[in-house]
Amino acid sequence: MNAVYHLHGDLSQLLRHRWRERQPIVAPVTRIASIKDMLESFGLPHTEIDRIACNGRTINFSHRVEAGQQFDIYPIPSPWDLTTPTLLRPDPLQSLRFIVDVNVGRLARYLRMAGFDTRYDSSWDDQRILREIAADRSILLTRNLDLLKRNQVEFGRYIRATEPVSQLREMLMLLGRVMLPKTLSRCLECNALLLPVSKQAILHRLEPLTIQYFETFSRCPRCNKIYWAGSHVDRMQQSLQAALG
Numbered sequence: 215m216n217a218v219y220h221l222h223g224d225l226s227q228l229l230r231h232r233w234r235e236r237q238p239i240v241a242p243v244t245r246i247a248s249i250k251d252m253l254e255s256f257g258l259p260h261t262e263i264d265r266i267a268c269n270g271r272t273i274n275f276s277h278r279v280e281a282g283q284q285f286d287i288y289p290i291p292s293p294w295d296l297t298t299p300t301l302l303r304p305d306p307l308q309s310l311r312f313i314v315d316v317n318v319g320r321l322a323r324y325l326r327m328a329g330f331d332t333r334y335d336s337s338w339d340d341q342r343i344l345r346e347i348a349a350d351r352s353i354l355l356t357r358n359l360d361l362l363k364r365n366q367v368e369f370g371r372y373i374r375a376t377e378p379v380s381q382l383r384e385m386l387m388l389l390g391r392v393m394l395p396k397t398l399s400r401c402l403e404c405n406a407l408l409l410p411v412s413k414q415a416i417l418h419r420l421e422p423l424t425i426q427y428f429e430t431f432s433r434c435p436r437c438n439k440i441y442w443a444g445s446h447v448d449r450m451q452q453s454l455q456a457a458l459g
């Protein structure tokens with residue numbers, strides 16, 4: 215006897231290859247398993263799912279799959295609401311904080327440029343990332359589907375796009391934000407919030423042309439990097455605005 219799984223939106227694209235073309239999935243119930251286990255056995259990480267219905271009734275991840283049941287599986291909608299409790303995620307987030315793994319590492323700088331709290335360290339392996347998430351409930355952004363299946367990962371996103379600008383666009387669309395903030399607020403190198411600094415205090419670190427043309431500066435309190443309108447960061451932001459349309 216079978217159970218039937220209807221995957222909505224682009225969720226079927228995240229399945230293991232042999233399941234990808236079969237919609238809906240019709241599979242025999244051969245063991246005692248939760249809906250979360252069944253969906254992950256098809257390749258779909260729990261983090262990608264917003265809501266599951268069984269025969270039309272909303273259920274949670276621990277629901278036991280039985281023969282004859284029909285499931286509808288819905289993706290995270292835009293705008294992504296992380297702060298309201300749901301049946302699948304009864305303990306929502308108080309604030310937005312991302313952690314980025316090494317296979318989408320370049321996205322970290324773009325998210326920081328857009329003002330998002332984004333932690334990234336190219337030396338962190340999967341175990342270290344899972345420890346960080348357990349400590350502070352960061353939202354994991356990755357292109358590693360297996361990492362998203364881990365139980366420690368409550369909130370996460372499989373980044374569909376492969377280029378950093380497209381990846382940022384994907385995140386802004388998902389979060390329901392179409393514009394970037396105008397001024398830079400966060401250090402691109404280390405994620406700390408920038409502080410204003412007087413020109414006089416950093417004069418010795420500036421090139422003559424920068425001294426001549428710019429008056430307003432910010433400094434990173436952690437790594438000491440200096441930012442100003444007209445720096446490469448500003449040009450990066452302009453080209454990004456153009457790319458985002």
Ligand SMILES: [Zn+2]
Nearest residue numbers: 401404434437
């Ligand atoms: Zn810094």
